[in-house]
Amino acid sequence: MVYIGRILKFALQDIWRNFGLSFMTVLILVLMLLSVNALWSVKVITKEAVNLIKDQVNVSVYFSANAGEKNVTEINKYISAFPEVVNIKLQNSDEVLASFKQRHSQSKDILDALAELDKNPFGPTMIIKTREPGDYKKIIKALSVPEYENLIEAKSFDEHESAIEKIQNITSRTENIVAGLVLLFACISFLIVFNTIRSAIHTQKIEIGIKRLVGASNWFIRGPYLVESFIFSVLSLVISIALLYIALSFVDPYLSVIFPSSFSLTNYYNSNILYVFGVQFFSVLLLTVLSSGLAMRRQLRV
Amino acid sequence: MITIEGVTKIYSTNSVALRDISLHIKAGEFVSIIGQSGSGKTTFTKLLIAEENPTKGRIKIGDWDITNIKTDEIPFLRRQIGMIFQDYKLLPQKTVYENVSFALEVAGEKNRRITQVVPQLLEIVGLSDRRNRYPMQLSGGEQQRVAIARSLAHRPKIIVADEPTGNLDTINAEEIIQILKKINEFGTTILLLTHNREVVNALRRRVITLHNGHLTLDQESGKYIL
Numbered sequence: 001m002v003y004i005g006r007i008l009k010f011a012l013q014d015i016w017r018n019f020g021l022s023f024m025t026v027l028i029l030v031l032m033l034l035s036v037n038a039l040w041s042v043k044v045i046t047k048e049a050v051n052l053i054k055d056q057v058n059v060s061v062y063f064s065a066n067a068g069e070k071n072v073t074e075i076n077k078y079i080s081a082f083p084e085v086v087n088i089k090l091q092n093s094d095e096v097l098a099s100f101k102q103r104h105s106q107s108k109d110i111l112d113a114l115a116e117l118d119k120n121p122f123g124p125t126m127i128i129k130t131r132e133p134g135d136y137k138k139i140i141k142a143l144s145v146p147e148y149e150n151l152i153e154a155k156s157f158d159e160h161e162s163a164i165e166k167i168q169n170i171t172s173r174t175e176n177i178v179a180g181l182v183l184l185f186a187c188i189s190f191l192i193v194f195n196t197i198r199s200a201i202h203t204q205k206i207e208i209g210i211k212r213l214v215g216a217s218n219w220f221i222r223g224p225y226l227v228e229s230f231i232f233s234v235l236s237l238v239i240s241i242a243l244l245y246i247a248l249s250f251v252d253p254y255l256s257v258i259f260p261s262s263f264s265l266t267n268y269y270n271s272n273i274l275y276v277f278g279v280q281f282f283s284v285l286l287l288t289v290l291s292s293g294l295a296m297r298r299q300l301r302v
Numbered sequence: 303m304i305t306i307e308g309v310t311k312i313y314s315t316n317s318v319a320l321r322d323i324s325l326h327i328k329a330g331e332f333v334s335i336i337g338q339s340g341s342g343k344t345t346f347t348k349l350l351i352a353e354e355n356p357t358k359g360r361i362k363i364g365d366w367d368i369t370n371i372k373t374d375e376i377p378f379l380r381r382q383i384g385m386i387f388q389d390y391k392l393l394p395q396k397t398v399y400e401n402v403s404f405a406l407e408v409a410g411e412k413n414r415r416i417t418q419v420v421p422q423l424l425e426i427v428g429l430s431d432r433r434n435r436y437p438m439q440l441s442g443g444e445q446q447r448v449a450i451a452r453s454l455a456h457r458p459k460i461i462v463a464d465e466p467t468g469n470l471d472t473i474n475a476e477e478i479i480q481i482l483k484k485i486n487e488f489g490t491t492i493l494l495l496t497h498n499r500e501v502v503n504a505l506r507r508r509v510i511t512l513h514n515g516h517l518t519l520d521q522e523s524g525k526y527i528l
Binding site: 002003006013014017018206207209210211212213214215216217220 | 351378379380381385393394404407408409410412452456
């Protein structure tokens with residue numbers, strides 16, 4: 001207990017008496033965390049935007065007017081069994097007709113032409129949504145069998161195919177770019193933080209030598225630096241969280257204009273607070289402890 | 303007290319610091335070790351505090367053979383040998399009081415004992431009124447006295463003083479030697495490594511001369527002869 005108390009006391013004394021170096025170390029850690037959070041936010045926004053676009057893409061299957069309710073139900077059951085399918089919306093002939101009339105309510109000619117027909121010319125329509133745009137090909141293939149050839153009049157996938165492919169390309173490229181940036185930035189930050197801590201410890205090289213001479217054990221010398229690493233990690237995380245939430249209060253109003261849903265970065269961070277900041281805290285702690293450990297290794301050689 | 307048997311220290315084939323040194327220093331002796339730069343004095347000190355291991359030979363402190371001392375035993379050895387250096391080696395971020403108390407704190411001494419012992423040590427070296435000053439606010443002589451107080455913290459049986467007067471004027475140097483003599487009178491073995499002819503001649507104690515790593519002269523009540 002006496003040792004722990006003294007290690008804590010020396011750590012706090014070191015922080016206070018080397019205030020300039022302590023301040024610089026925390027500042028660099030805060031800048032690193034802010035940059036990581038900025039990239040993290042970009043990733044979240046990109047993902048949300050892509051999901052929004054994906055959400056608007058679906059495949060419509062237009063049945064012929066004589067398809068019959070039994071056949072449509074059977075196809076519905078068959079398609080629902082695919083694990084890739086998220087939901088299926090089925091419109092019967094009457095609903096399709098009503099929707100058509102509503103869509104062309106301003107076009108008198110079209111409505112007059114429709115009235116000339118003695119029966120409903122539309123068959124049922126099936127709107128299928130899958131998990132990933134790439135899954136549509138599988139669904140279309142499953143429907144392109146001879147048994148269904150006479151029942152299905154048209155499939156709208158062909159019209160979306162190029163758009164879906166583009167979205168997929170953009171999504172995967174964006175994710176790769178963001179992941180690359182995060183990795184690159186993490187490496188740069190590691191080098192900056194490592195060198196800052198190493199310089200801080202190097203300036204205390206003589207002191208470490210003196211501590212050894214008066215009989216301090218390696219753990220007694222190392223202890224205060226580990227405690228300092230912990231304090232720097234906590235401080236930098238708290239400061240970066242505070243700055244992040246201030247920044248979010250400015251960004252969120254703009255996002256609410258772009259995204260019609262209830263998406264906001266503040267909500268995202270609130271609901272993932274433990275994960276996001278937990279990962280950041282342990283990464284920073286690992287980085288500072290590792291840096292100080294490596295920097296001290298040479299000094300602690302007897 | 304200190305037994306050195308056939309000790310040789312070789313850093314590289316071109317750099318042999320000590321060659322086959324054998325000597326015995328009794329408890330309570332005041333021994334001056336003299337020699338030109340590069341004669342092996344500093345290596346001798348490093349071997350005593352296990353900062354270096356001898357290439358050949360054996361070193362014993364009392365009954366403790368420290369020739370191949372384990373790493374985790376080194377802090378305990380260093381708490382038993384008080385060290386004083388030419389450049390004082392004080393912690394610049396700590397006050398006079400903290401520099402002395404630090405030596406006790408690293409050994410896990412209780413706070414009550416520290417608050418009792420440190421003022422006594424500062425009293426011995428005449429620095430009671432400077433306890434809250436930082437090393438930079440002290441003269442060279444005062445800094446060396448802080449170093450002496452710190453070296454006494456563990457009540458060591460041996461004090462190794464490596465050129466303690468090297469950076470001091472004659473008056474301060476004389477004061478430091480007087481303090482060392484006083485400590486010696488209480489039974490502590492003193493090893494004084496020095497270039498200072500006047501100091502050695504005035505002491506009239508045992509003088510060991512090193513030259514090119516060899517022990518060339520060991521006088522019971524000697525003078526500074528190179």
